[in-house]
Amino acid sequence: MDLSKLDSYKESNRLEAKAAQGGIPKSIWESVCAFANTSGGIIVLGAKERKDKTLEVAGLDDAHKMLDDFWNAALSKDKLSARFLQEEDARIEVVDGKEVIVIEVPRVSRVMRPVFLNKDILGETWRRTHTGDHRCTREEIQSMLRDAGTTSDDSRIAEDADMDYIDYETVRKYRKRFEFRNEGHIWNDASDEDFLTFLGAAGKDKDGILRPTYAGVLMFGKDCWITRVLPNYFLDYRQETSSDTRWEDRFVSFSGDWSGNVYDFYIRVYNKLKASLKVPFKLEGIERVDDTPAHEALREAIVNCVTNANYHESRGIVCLWKDDALTIANPGEFRIPLKKAMLPGESNPRNATMLKMFAMIDAGERAGSGISKIFHGWKAAGYAEPSYEEEYGPDRTILTLPLQKAPEYNLPTNKEPDKIERLTENEKEAIRIVGRTGRVTTRALVDATGLSRKAASALLKRLSNRDYLQWHGSSNNDPEQYYSIKDDQHHSD
Structure with missing residues (x-):
């Protein structure tokens, strides 16, 4: 100040x-x-x-x-x-x-x-x-006390629920994806009840009766039963890209024509929102690749939202598609400061059991780099930088993913343009990323170009050695190391 x-x-x-x-x-x-x-x-x-x-x-x-x-x-x-x-x-x-x-x-x-x-x-x-x-x-105080606990709130047994609260069609879909991602896993041969127990979605109460956990009810329950356990539970998706109608497309958790649980919501809302992304034509061999860093960032953003939501709070989860941006909002604030949450290795999810469930089907980042993956993936796809906003009373976290392209960065032409032209396309892209975002990391270059991590790291070191970029970091193993434009460019090709 x-x-x-x-x-x-x-x-x-x-x-x-x-x-x-x-x-x-x-x-x-x-x-x-x-x-x-x-x-x-x-x-x-x-x-x-x-x-x-x-x-x-x-x-x-x-x-x-x-x-x-x-x-x-x-x-x-x-x-x-x-x-x-x-x-x-x-x-x-x-x-x-x-x-x-x-x-x-x-x-x-x-x-x-x-x-x-x-x-x-x-x-x-x-x-x-x-x-x-x-x-x-009193509700705000109780919310803070829950967050102060050393164990994840969603790992608790839902004492008033029973296994009939579970939608086993959702469990079947989840298990199908689990088996695809974890071929040969010992859990694949387990019964549904044993599988849910191993996953942390069910457990025995003090009387030895098997009941769902809060994570199990949220991920695999039916909306009519979820709201008995968590009365404020609410999921909402809307597409509002036309000025002629209030919304063009909408679904909510209580409609009764689908399960209304978190796992099915994740699948449904991702399939809706991904239609807003521009997919470049790209081939791997003879197969077209339709997945981009923005798609990965979007999946991570949805998982981050549903696993950090405070389902005891009001207003619920709202995913909104408008002309200029996607917004993904959940009840509850960040449990650690946003700047800290952006750092690699920092993770403090409100619903750690649910995050584990997503991670086991490769749909979420357990290593603590989920938020940085959202930002890097979105920017690597050429979109303007995402932003987070926190509101209090009631607490709410809102992620905005702009759909406008980031301002194009032109390669410098005032310093030895003939040598700039001799750069490879991937080398030029590394410099463009720095121009758009102020820095480039190995991960950002991998996301933008499809290079292997080893090749991207070597490319950045090469540009640094030739004085196009300047390296920043405490050591070669520093997880926060990055490269910026070197102002005083004296190339020695």
Whole structure:
């Protein structure tokens, strides 16, 4: 945050200003709690709102004493339910010759949530929305407590369900794909009930009775039974690409003409949405290949949505096809910050058992690279960059996959164009990817060209050695290594 521009800022879901002319305001703790329970944020003491909602620096008479008062309360066991603030999170700054206190509240780990005040979890748990701090409902508190658990919520036995809740036609379709992907697997000869048990879709309750797990009910149940276990469960697909009608195509989970479960929804919605993708003509031998990085990204996006959804929350899952973009939205926020979720190897799914079920038929990424695969695959296909948005109250995660092409990047012609022309098409594509996205990785080049990983890695190293690209990374084994355009291109072909 650039404090020199404070007078141009307005309060938001990540910024709170308090004049604090009479000392530490009581409401500061509601904001600290609210930011900790959502995405974090900044509190400025010694600033106030103008009529146009921009901020004005008022300053503090004794900032040092006020900062001491803040820490005395923050470290008290009676104020905050958890100690998560570090010394560097609160400091005195000088703006326009006046002292203010800046408090940077971090997003708290899910295992520490909910953060609450005054030892009162039901009455003093707060969250942040665009309209400010709000006191959490019992349902919001329960949702945070579920997310704080060390085991996946969907692995629990659905105590009020029985095996008749399962749609065995869906199980048959899943097993058919499982057998195709896992030829010779020992589970292929198991009975349906044993197979579901091995998969984590069923288990015995305390009385030894076999019942579905939450994952089993969601993946393979019938909608009429799923909603008995999870009343807010709802799946919705809509195509709204015409201005003449409200929608051109739609199906929902409760219609009764299909199972309404998550697995069948995944198959149905993917087959609908893939029609929006442009498929280039490509041959492998004499066979046409219709699968592109965008198709892989789309499958991953749907799996990511259904396995991270909070099925206890309202509004359900909505997949929408419009002229300019596909949007895939699910109830529930990310369980870790989005920037962290984008890193290879980072995975914290809300429904880990369901993710395992998809991964066992090669329909989801268990290695923690699912979100990066969505972004890389979509951009490698030439589309504009996807984006995620988180909403709070009720919590919601929305992925937008633009259908417009990314701006075309022209190869540089002002520096030795004859040598640019001597590059192979795959080498030119590597440079184009950097031009469109700012960087290129081995994986992105593999997705864009179909080269093997070994060949793509060698190509990028070759371009780096010839000063077309510049390598970034801590070692050859760094999972975050990438290449960018080298500004000072002195080619030595």
